[in-house]
Amino acid sequence: MNYNQFKHCGLNVTLTMLSGKWKPIILYHLFHNAEMRFTELWRIIPKVAKKVLLDHLKQMEADGLIIREEKQGFPPEVSYRVSEKGKALGPALSALETWANEYAADEVAEFKKTTVGKLRQHLS
Amino acid sequence: MNYNQFKHCGLNVTLTMLSGKWKPIILYHLFHNAEMRFTELWRIIPKVAKKVLLDHLKQMEADGLIIREEKQGFPPEVSYRVSEKGKALGPALSALETWANEYAADEVAEFKKTTVGKLRQHLS
DNA sequence: CAGTATCCGACCGGATACTG
DNA sequence: CAGTATCCGGTCGGATACTG
Secondary structure, three states: OOHHHOOHHHHHHHHHHHOOOOHHHHHHHHHHHOOEEHHHHHHHOOOOOHHHHHHHHHHHHHOOOEEEEEEOOOOOEEEEEEOHHHHHOHHHHHHHHHHHHHHOHHHHHHHHHHHHHHHHHHHO | OOOOOOOHHHHHHHHHHHOOOOHHHHHHHHHHHOOEEHHHHHHHOOOOOHHHHHHHHHHHHHOOOEEEEEEOOOOOEEEEEEOHHHHHOHHHHHHHHHHHHHHOHHHHHHHHHHHHHHHHHHHO
16 A cells, blocks of 8 residues: 555645644635735734734745835834735635635534624724 | 635634644544554554543544444453545645655755654664 | 743643442 | 553743833
8 A cells, every 4th residue: 555645645734734723714815805904914914913813824934925124214014914825725715715605604604693693893 | 716615614723623733643544544443553653641542542533533432351452443534634644745855855865764764763 | 113021721632540 | 553641841822011
């Protein structure tokens, strides 16, 4: 048996890169906005601690999913955007989303009631 | 607005269902074997604690990804297989795997050196 | 504005022993 | 064979305060 043929390795790598409580919503916003300031992301995402958001962004940058751009000057101005590598992941993420809505609609509804409810509250 | 349009709610739900250190390799084997006994899985997966494997299988069953079937008698005989819901996730998982091999080949190679290396050791 | 520095509790993977 | 029952250590998300 040739173990180099194992097909779960890449899957494991990808899931590891995506694991992190706020990464899906970060990716969602970056996919829809082309470029966002740090505070912009921080205000939009409900109840996330600054440190945690920074941790996630650092990981995603280290994994090459997003690109961090810093303009010199004061006050600091940092923006994040999706890399080509990240964009290439879009269809796969879309497939995961579609599957959930089709086969796990209840859990999705539950998720919306909790997290998205908090989001509205946060923005008002 | 014509980007890769995924919302993050379903994505979050799906990733939560897939989060677990050994779930990718469990799914891999169940996808390729149609039906497996518990010990069969346990022997194949390197260095996983019985309790952890059971935890993962219980979660996956609760999420409806796999089906647990128990035949009465002694000694116990329990087998696991992928549900229709789980099978429907196959293409999306495949897309994640493909992306990793194309855009994160280094990490995949590294993963093989560690985990698959342990597998050989475990089987010998 | 965009970070760092601490500190903390909860959860998760894991080791080990026991059971019907 | 296929589980339970404990206990443990590390990591992760999070709250709070401080800084260039």
